[in-house]
Amino acid sequence: MIRVVLVDDEELVRAGFRMILQPVDDIEVVAEAADGAEALTVVRAHRPDVVLMDVRMPGMDGLKALAALQELPMPPAVVMLTTFDIDDYVHTALRHGAVGFLLKDTSPRDLVAAVRTVAAGSAMLAPTVTKRLIEAFAGQRRPDAAKARTRLAMLTPREGDVVRAVSRGLSNAEIARELVMSEATVKAHVSRCLTKLGLTNRVQVALLVRDAGDQPR
Secondary structure, three states: OEEEEEEOOOHHHHHHHHHHHOOOOOEEEEEEEOOHHHHHHHHHHHOOOEEEEEOOOOOOOHHHHHHHHOOOOOOOEEEEEEOOOOOOOHHHHHHOOOOEEEEOOOOHHHHHHHHHHHHOOOOOOOOHHHHHHHHHHHHHOOOOHHHHHHHHOOOOHHHHHHHHHHHOOOOHHHHHHHHOOOHHHHHHHHHHHHHHHOOOOHHHHHHHHHHHOOOOO
8 A cells, every 4th residue: 555645735736646546546645744744743643655746835835844754763765745847946846855755736647647657766756847847957957967977987887777768668567578687676776876876766877877978888
């Protein structure tokens, strides 16, 4: 069972998401919160697998709450909710550990798919909005490509192959098929790469590869 917490200052938004998710057999909405401070309390109390959290909220906003959640021993996968296609806070949220973004008008089917995707350990969400947001913000920045390439150089050639596949948004199963290895081996490689690179999720891996100007092989 995938345990989910909903965080949004608009009660109608939370109610709408709950109506979509609660009837799904493998998903349980265990709590709701109206701001970031309340989110920290309910996450500590309920230990969810996934948090769907609004970016913009009064009091403690989604970014501050996200940073605080990442300090927990076993932080949940956090998906940020936004009303706009491109949000000023997107890049900061991705850098601070958000696993992806969803527009608030996401279809019920895509919402359920996103929760399942991140709960399974993939940080690149299936809905196309995530890829569009990442590409847009990567294109706007002026990264230190040399520094990013130096970080990637600490990986073995095989780890580099896995990282480039991750940056393309492939799931563990897809990487396993492409690189002819087991899913368990892929998962181990991804975990080891995150540790070596000092990153917390696959979205950050994708941004680092783009910073380096590295192209998938």
